[in-house]
Amino acid sequence: MSDDGRTGDSPTNDGQRFDRLPATADDREVEGRATREEVLDWWDQRFAIPPESFEEYTFWEKGKGKIWILRGDVASPIRIEALGMKFLRTRQEHWKPTTNAVQRFGREASENVVELTREQARRFVSGEDQELDWDGDWGYLVAAHELAGELEPLGVGLFVHGELKSPVPKGRQRDL
Amino acid sequence: MEKLERYEPLVEDFDAFLDACQRPLPSVVRVNTIKATPERATAALDEEGVDWTGREWSDTVLELDTDSPGSTWASYHGWIHGQEEVSAIPAEVLAPEPGERVWDACAAPGSKTTQLAALMDDSGLVVANDNNLGRLSALRFNTERLGVTNAAVTNTDSRNFSLKPFDFDSFDKALVDVPCSCEGTIRKNPTALDDWTMDHVRSVAGVQKGILRRAIQATKEGGTVVYSTCTFAPEENEAVLDHALDVEDCRLVEFDFPLDSRPGVTEFEGEAYDESVRKAKRFYPHHNDTGGFFCAKLEVTG
Numbered sequence: 001m002s003d004d005g006r007t008g009d010s011p012t013n014d015g016q017r018f019d020r021l022p023a024t025a026d027d028r029e030v031e032g033r034a035t036r037e038e039v040l041d042w043w044d045q046r047f048a049i050p051p052e053s054f055e056e057y058t059f060w061e062k063g064k065g066k067i068w069i070l071r072g073d074v075a076s077p078i079r080i081e082a083l084g085m086k087f088l089r090t091r092q093e094h095w096k097p098t099t100n101a102v103q104r105f106g107r108e109a110s111e112n113v114v115e116l117t118r119e120q121a122r123r124f125v126s127g128e129d130q131e132l133d134w135d136g137d138w139g140y141l142v143a144a145h146e147l148a149g150e151l152e153p154l155g156v157g158l159f160v161h162g163e164l165k166s167p168v169p170k171g172r173q174r175d176l
Numbered sequence: 177m178e179k180l181e182r183y184e185p186l187v188e189d190f191d192a193f194l195d196a197c198q199r200p201l202p203s204v205v206r207v208n209t210i211k212a213t214p215e216r217a218t219a220a221l222d223e224e225g226v227d228w229t230g231r232e233w234s235d236t237v238l239e240l241d242t243d244s245p246g247s248t249w250a251s252y253h254g255w256i257h258g259q260e261e262v263s264a265i266p267a268e269v270l271a272p273e274p275g276e277r278v279w280d281a282c283a284a285p286g287s288k289t290t291q292l293a294a295l296m297d298d299s300g301l302v303v304a305n306d307n308n309l310g311r312l313s314a315l316r317f318n319t320e321r322l323g324v325t326n327a328a329v330t331n332t333d334s335r336n337f338s339l340k341p342f343d344f345d346s347f348d349k350a351l352v353d354v355p356c357s358c359e360g361t362i363r364k365n366p367t368a369l370d371d372w373t374m375d376h377v378r379s380v381a382g383v384q385k386g387i388l389r390r391a392i393q394a395t396k397e398g399g400t401v402v403y404s405t406c407t408f409a410p411e412e413n414e415a416v417l418d419h420a421l422d423v424e425d426c427r428l429v430e431f432d433f434p435l436d437s438r439p440g441v442t443e444f445e446g447e448a449y450d451e452s453v454r455k456a457k458r459f460y461p462h463h464n465d466t467g468g469f470f471c472a473k474l475e476v477t478g
Binding site: 083 | 183251252254300309320328329
C-alpha cells in the first residue's frame with residue numbers, strides 16, 4: 001500500500017524528536033541506539049558513578065547519538081526543543097560526556113578524576129590544552145579542582161599523549 | 177525620563193523615583209541551589225576576594241562588589257547566576273513545590289526557569305516555552321549551565337500553547353512573566369525607553385492578555401498563576417488583570433512579600449479597574465534600590 005520506500009523497514013532514529021532509550025538490548029528497536037543499561041554501565045565503568053545515582057532519571061536520544069537526561073519521565077516519543085540536559089555522545093568509538101553533565105554528576109565520580117591546581121584549572125576553563133603528569137587511563141576524565149573546601153568538577157577533559165585537552169565549549173570558556 | 181512623567185499621579189516622592197531611575201543598579205546574583213548551597217557559594221566568593229552582601233528577604237540573593245560577576249569561579253561552576261533582585265520575585269511568589277508541573281510561559285533567557293527548577297529541587301517538570309528561537313538558545317544554554325534536569329523546552333506562541341506533546345492535561349502552576357515595555361529596566365539599560373511609544377504599550381498589552389488567558393486555561397482548578405512585568409504602565413499591568421478577571425475563571429489573591437511595595441492601582445488616565453487588582457504589588461526603584469516591577473498572584477477557580 002504505502003510506496004514511500006519505508007514499508008517493512010525497521011524503525012530508525014528521527015533527529016526531530018526525543019525517544020526514550022530502551023531499557024536493555026532486548027528492548028532495542030532502533031539500530032545503534034544506546035540502551036539505558038549501557039549508559040549506566042558506561043558511567044559506572046568509566047567514573048565509578050553507581051547506577052543507583054540515576055534511578056530517578058530517564059534517558060533520551062534526539063539527534064544522532066545525542067543522549068539527554070531528564071529527572072522524571074514524559075511521554076515518548078516527544079517533539080519538543082529540549083528535554084532535561086544533554087548528557088552523553090554515543091554512536092562513536094569513544095562515548096563522550098558533556099561538560100554540563102560532568103559538572104552536575106561528576107561529584108560522585110571516584111575513578112578517572114584528575115585534580116588540577118588553580119593555575120591548571122584556569123588554563124582548562126579558558127579552553128587551553130596542557131601537558132599533564134597523569135599515570136592513569138587515557139581518554140575522558142573528570143577534571144576537578146578544590147573550591148570552597150571540596151573537590152568540584154570543572155568539566156570533562158580528554159587525556160592523550162601526556163596532554164590534557166580541554167573540550168570546554170566556547171560559550172562555557174572563561175578567562176579567570 | 178520624560179516618558180515616565182505620566183506616572184507622577186501614581187508614584188509618591190516622584191523626584192526620588194526619577195533620581196533612582198537614573199542610578200545604575202547594584203550587581204546582584206542568585207545562588208543556584210541545584211549546584212551549591214548559599215554557604216558554599218559565598219565561601220567560593222570569599223576565596224576569590226569578591227565581597228558580597230546578603231539580602232534580608234532571601235538567602236539566595238546576593239549583591240556582589242564586582243561589575244563582572246561572570247568572571248568568578250562560582251559563576252563558571254553555575255553556583256551563581258546574574259539576576260536582578262526584583263526579577264527573583266515572581267518565582268518566589270509562585271512557590272512551586274518539588275514534584276509539581278509548572279508552565280513558564282515566556283521563559284527565555286531562563287533566569288526564572290532555573291529559579292523555578294531550583295525551588296522544586298530539580299524535580300517535577302518545568303515546561304519552559306518561548307516563541308523566539310534565538311532567545312531559546314540562551315534559555316537552553318542557561319538551564320544546562322545551571323544543571324537543570326527537570327525542564328522541557330518548547331517553542332510556540334504561548335497564546336496558542338498546546339499540551340498535546342505531554343501526557344497530562346493541565347499544570348499545577350504557571351508563571352506568566354510577559355514581554356513588556358520594560359520601563360522598569362531603565363537602570364540596567366539606559367536606552368530602554370528610546371523606542372517607547374503608546375502604540376507599543378497598547379500592542380504589547382494585547383499580547384499579554386492572550387498569554388495570561390492561555391495560562392489560566394492551562395492551569396488546573398485551584399492552581400496558581402503568577403503574572404509579572406518589569407513595567408509601570410497600568411495598561412500592561414492592572415488592565416491586563418482586569419481583562420483576565422472578566423473573561424476567565426480566576427481571582428486575585430493576597431500575598432506577602434518582604435520588600436517594600438505599593439498596591440495595584442484601580443484607576444489611571446480615566447480608566448477604572450476591578451477593585452481586587454489592589455492585591456497586586458508594584459515595586460518602585462526608589463523603595464528597595466532595585467529595578468521596577470509588577471507582580472500579581474491569581475487562583476484559578478475553574
